[in-house]
Amino acid sequence: MDAKNKTRRDFVKTGAAAGVGAAVVAGFAPERVNAQEIVWDREVDVVVVGAGAGGMAAAIAARDEGASVVLIEQNFDIGGRAILSGAAVYLGGGTSLQRAAGIEDSLEQVFYDWCLQDRPRNRYNDRELAWTYVEKSIETFDFLAANGVDWESLEGRSPDRLDSVPRRPTPRQWPIESEVIVPSQKGSGLMRPLAKSAREKGVVILLQHKMTSFVREQPTSGRVIGITAVEVDEWFKPQDQTTNIRARKGVIFATGTHAGNVEFRRIFDPRLTEEYQAHGDGWVQLNADGPIAALAIGASLWGTAIQTNEADAQLSKGRLATRSNYHALAFPPSAPNFFREKATGLSVRNWQNVVLVKENGLRFYDETAGIRDYEYFAAAMAWTGDLKKLNGGGPIWAIFDADGVEREGWNVMPPDVDPDGYFYTADTLEELAANIDNKYQWRPMPGAALRETVERYNSFVDSGVDHDFKKPTPRYKIQRPPFYAAWATPCVHESYAGVRINTKAQVMDMNAEVIPGLYAAGEAAGGYGQHGLGRCFVYGRIAGIDAARNSAA
Ligand SMILES: Cc1cc2nc3c(=O)[nH]c(=O)nc-3n(C[C@H](O)[C@H](O)[C@H](O)COP(=O)(O)OP(=O)(O)OC[C@H]3O[C@@H](n4cnc5c(N)ncnc54)[C@H](O)[C@@H]3O)c2cc1C
Numbered sequence: 341m342d343a344k345n346k347t348r349r350d351f352v353k354t355g356a357a358a359g360v361g362a363a364v365v366a367g368f369a370p371e372r373v374n375a376q377e378i379v380w381d382r383e384v385d386v387v388v389v390g391a392g393a394g395g396m397a398a399a400i401a402a403r404d405e406g407a408s409v410v411l412i413e414q415n416f417d418i419g420g421r422a423i424l425s426g427a428a429v430y431l432g433g434g435t436s437l438q439r440a441a442g443i444e445d446s447l448e449q450v451f452y453d454w455c456l457q458d459r460p461r462n463r464y465n466d467r468e469l470a471w472t473y474v475e476k477s478i479e480t481f482d483f484l485a486a487n488g489v490d491w492e493s494l495e496g497r498s499p500d501r502l503d504s505v506p507r508r509p510t511p512r513q514w515p516i517e518s519e520v521i522v523p524s525q526k527g528s529g530l531m532r533p534l535a536k537s538a539r540e541k542g543v544v545i546l547l548q549h550k551m552t553s554f555v556r557e558q559p560t561s562g563r564v565i566g567i568t569a570v571e572v573d574e575w576f577k578p579q580d581q582t583t584n585i586r587a588r589k590g591v592i593f594a595t596g597t598h599a600g601n602v603e604f605r606r607i608f609d610p611r612l613t614e615e616y617q618a619h620g621d622g623w624v625q626l627n628a629d630g631p632i633a634a635l636a637i638g639a640s641l642w643g644t645a646i647q648t649n650e651a652d653a654q655l656s657k658g659r660l661a662t663r664s665n666y667h668a669l670a671f672p673p674s675a676p677n678f679f680r681e682k683a684t685g686l687s688v689r690n691w692q693n694v695v696l697v698k699e700n701g702l703r704f705y706d707e708t709a710g711i712r713d714y715e716y717f718a719a720a721m722a723w724t725g726d727l728k729k730l731n732g733g734g735p736i737w738a739i740f741d742a743d744g745v746e747r748e749g750w751n752v753m754p755p756d757v758d759p760d761g762y763f764y765t766a767d768t769l770e771e772l773a774a775n776i777d778n779k780y781q782w783r784p785m786p787g788a789a790l791r792e793t794v795e796r797y798n799s800f801v802d803s804g805v806d807h808d809f810k811k812p813t814p815r816y817k818i819q820r821p822p823f824y825a826a827w828a829t830p831c832v833h834e835s836y837a838g839v840r841i842n843t844k845a846q847v848m849d850m851n852a853e854v855i856p857g858l859y860a861a862g863e864a865a866g867g868y869g870q871h872g873l874g875r876c877f878v879y880g881r882i883a884g885i886d887a888a889r890n891s892a893a
Pocket of ligand 1: 424550863
């Protein structure tokens, strides 16, 4: 059977038979394709996989160099996680926006602030990759502006955490309301103009197409000459239609974070078991498809120590009663992905209104800890005390009462809460514990334990002192029914480790040799612990330029 006529089932079978390896996970098994047998449906200069930050920049940059470009995206819309983001882009060093606001900055200062300053995320950086990112910051800022991003002025802005001077430009929001995915976030202001520019310049964007493998001349040698892809439905389920696209000059992947792939993320931190969801996985799948397909043809990983570091930003908390537990991620019911997301969630204004308990009904930390407090997450992931579950700490539940709901002003009905496993109510605490029926709640929560936890906490409110976890002056008793249990398990945010690339964004193998014709950008590439969009745009652009110039030929 030729590759063109294979179904998804065959892909999975072939991948397994070829022993693609331990990294193969449910939902993605890259095919080992025989390059000689493949029937190509399309042929272009550059194929880009993933229409998020890195991929969009790569596609435009390659097109600007005169290459014909196909950009494939598995979702029904462009944007990746970038369109959900706050869109504060880590770029600086003396941009025109900074100069217009009278802000003096330098590349060296950016390098120090973001890449060298001694903190866990910087400690294990590949400084060559980090410096190239800084060096290309200004060009990348100009490139984004030239492709329609309308930056807000930096005048009057104070420096953000870690910054010596104001940087991190944010765009104005995209003016077409119906195309804004999360109204409180400016990500649409970045990704919509870029997609518009890409289309106007002639980039062909194929939505609902999922890359299933990279095609290399020989299984682990020679050039990468194209990709195989399969059409997917709105649940990302593969349909029978496959598309094989030949790339004359290069294949670039920017498939985003691996946060949603439990087995892949556990390579770096075995504690991150299935109860931890990934930010934005109701919008895009975050399954490490790019790195896994690249590993299958010989790529190496890079920067793994950074992923495992005890830094902030790996996990976060802040929004209850929905899987997407992130303070800033509130999908309105009008969002086009709401059928996957199912609830907007409850944003917590004051952590005095809830106690947080583990699956065993016991408190474990001061609830007022910051949304990215490493010690909080370490406590959340600590051993459950049962030999049946040694890794992962199990679900975390926010427990509160009718008074807490009133003080927060919450609507405890759908669509604000997801009653399908993520939100429960009852008139007694024992009943509440018994009602919890969530697939990650691996043993029933003991009702007596929950009642005793709440009674003890209420006694701390009387005395004004939390003798267990030092929550500053516990203020409110949990006493007036109905009582509530809302999903509050931390969510995984992003990845710093991915495939190894060089400063041209070319993917490298275990011998530090370039895999000709294969490029990676964004969170799919490893190397240094820089948060977010800046590095994705920078390396996406680098990859697009280099692939179009065919430097790996
Ligand atoms: C709520 C939130 C707020 C954030 N705020 C900020 C912020 O203010 N500043 C900042 O710098 N960063 C922020 N970030 C992080 C930032 O959004 C990401 O770092 C960035 O989007 C990563 O870019 P990327 O190109 O690697 O991946 P993405 O932008 O996620 O794009 C990856 C794309 O690849 C597609 N894809 C994956 N696999 C396949 C496949 N097999 N075939 C086809 N397509 C595939 C995905 O569907 C997705 O569209 C935020 C993130 C979130 C979730």
